[in-house]
Amino acid sequence: MISRRYSVFFKLHFFFIIASIVLLLLFTSAYQEQESQRQQLLVHRSIELFNTLEQIEKHTCETQNYHLDSAGFKVTNAPGLAAKQLILPDFLEEKLRLNNVHVSIYRDADGVIYALSRQHCTMFYRDTSEDQTYYFVWILFFTLMGGLISIYMLLWRNLLPLKHLYEQIKRYGEGEEIPHTINNGKDEIALISNAFHGALEKQQKLKSSRELFLRNIMHELKTPIMKGKLIVELQEPSSNTTLLGKLFTRMEHLIIQMAQIEKMHAFHLNRTNTSLHSMIATAMEHLVIDSQSIKMEACDQILYVDEELFTSALQNLIDNAVRHAASLPIQIQCDGGKICIKNSGEPLKRPVKEALQAFVTEKSGGGLGLGLYIAQSVADLHGFDLTYDYKEGIHSFCIRF
Numbered sequence: 139m140i141s142r143r144y145s146v147f148f149k150l151h152f153f154f155i156i157a158s159i160v161l162l163l164l165f166t167s168a169y170q171e172q173e174s175q176r177q178q179l180l181v182h183r184s185i186e187l188f189n190t191l192e193q194i195e196k197h198t199c200e201t202q203n204y205h206l207d208s209a210g211f212k213v214t215n216a217p218g219l220a221a222k223q224l225i226l227p228d229f230l231e232e233k234l235r236l237n238n239v240h241v242s243i244y245r246d247a248d249g250v251i252y253a254l255s256r257q258h259c260t261m262f263y264r265d266t267s268e269d270q271t272y273y274f275v276w277i278l279f280f281t282l283m284g285g286l287i288s289i290y291m292l293l294w295r296n297l298l299p300l301k302h303l304y305e306q307i308k309r310y311g312e313g314e315e316i317p318h319t320i321n322n323g324k325d326e327i328a329l330i331s332n333a334f335h336g337a338l339e340k341q342q343k344l345k346s347s348r349e350l351f352l353r354n355i356m357h358e359l360k361t362p363i364m365k366g367k368l369i370v371e372l373q374e375p376s377s378n379t380t381l382l383g384k385l386f387t388r389m390e391h392l393i394i395q396m397a398q399i400e401k402m403h404a405f406h407l408n409r410t411n412t413s414l415h416s417m418i419a420t421a422m423e424h425l426v427i428d429s430q431s432i433k434m435e436a437c438d439q440i441l442y443v444d445e446e447l448f449t450s451a452l453q454n455l456i457d458n459a460v461r462h463a464a465s466l467p468i469q470i471q472c473d474g475g476k477i478c479i480k481n482s483g484e485p486l487k488r489p490v491k492e493a494l495q496a497f498v499t500e501k502s503g504g505g506l507g508l509g510l511y512i513a514q515s516v517a518d519l520h521g522f523d524l525t526y527d528y529k530e531g532i533h534s535f536c537i538r539f
Contacts, residue, residue: 146297154290161286165279172275180250183265184226184243187211187252191239199259211263217244217251224250299327303334310338356393363389392508407444407519414439414477418470421453430467431460437472441539443520451516454509455479455535462533478536486533490526513537 190209194201203213221244240255250265299321310316316338321328367386373379414437422432441448456479459468463481471478494514513535517524523538 146300147294150290150293150297154286157286158283161279161282165275168275168278179267180224180243183210183250183267184241187241191254199261202254202259202261206263210265210267211252212266214251214262214264216262217246217253221246221251296323296325296327299323299331303327303331307334352396356397359389359393363393396508407447409442409444411440411442412445412448414441414472417441417445417449417452418456420449421456424449424453425457425460427456427460432456432470433467434470435472437470437477439472439474439477439539444516447516448520451513451537452477452479454513455537458509459533459535464531476536476538478534480532480534482531483533485528494524510535 186209187206190205190211191202194205207213224243224245226241226243242253242255244251244253248264252263252265254261254263306316316335319335321331363386367383367390370379370383370386418434418437422429456468456470459479459481460466462483464483468479468481471480494510514524517537525536525538527534527536
């Protein structure tokens with residue numbers, strides 16, 4: 139499992155959050171600066187309004203409108219209810235009062251409105267010098283934020299197939315068949331996905347060819363072995379017929395083991411909740427072992443395993459213990475987390491890692507052969523651990539769940 143801090147998606151989310159915070163800080167700074175400039179502009183234009191009013195000789199509405207229009211103050215309607223009244227600096231209030239003019243300032247969505255009241259008229263003027271820079275900051279902010287979100291969503295959608303590809307590889311590693319779906323994208327992820335499925339398709343063909351080859355060989359070998367065993371049974375008992383019978387039985391057992399190995403290499407597990415006790419009983423039944431040869435404790439755990447394969451692993455461990463035991467019975471011990479199969483005997487003549495490999499045998503003792511290799515492989519496929527310990531003349535192979 140990928141750690142979150144190393145995930146590409148985590149880095150993408152982190153980058154988006156940091157970029158959004160930086161953009162918000164820049165917008166806040168620009169907005170505050172613009173508000174400061176607007177306040178300065180308001181003071182400056184108010185001073186221009188005062189100077190213009192001082193220069194008017196005949197204080198009539200017509201002359202006032204004419205001079206203010208030349209200064210950029212256009213006659214307009216009274217401000218609406220949504221307009222917000224602004225407060226003039228004290229010195230401007232005092233100057234305008236000395237000029238016998240009562241001034242109220244309002245701001246609405248379109249800018250600043252001045253309300254001038256004299257004894258003979260009350261007029262409203264809109265300051266046309268204030269441009270739309272106020273809205274430019276907002277437009278710039280939403281444009282940049284929209285672009286950032288668009289890039290984030292585009293990258294997220296382009297990287298999303300990585301999760302799907304990871305899940306497919308994980309399922310394939312657990313033995314599931316992965317359907318081949320063509321990715322029509324043009325980026326590197328699409329190329330990797332298509333290359334992966336192409337490799338799976340070639341591997342599937344090779345696996346099918348190998349399975350067919352092995353099954354044909356095993357099928358062709360079973361027939362002469364069965365005929366040989368039948369002929370041996372019909373012959374008069376002798377040392378030669380007994381030896382031939384053992385050889386044919388050994389060959390038949392090897393074919394069964396090869397079939398088990400072929401299934402393991404197919405990486406397909408059919409897991410079910412199965413009683414450990416029932417799998418041990420099935421293994422003993424297949425080995426035709428007398429119950430007196432085994433001393434077993436209560437093994438009542440329920441395991442989520444491939445019943446056939448796990449029974450095969452137990453069968454090989456039990457068979458190995460019985461064949462190499464210095465004395466019977468062997469012991470099968472279970473607890474909540476493991477099952478151990480124990481037998482007395484001399485120490486192994488080679489390291490246990492070598493004994494767990496395929497086709498490694500103890501020549502003096504009849505051979506460990508494929509049995510331990512199968513048990514090890516089955517444990518690995520299920521994610522279990524097969525451990526070995528030798529203490530006080532007792533061999534102990536344990537499968538930890």
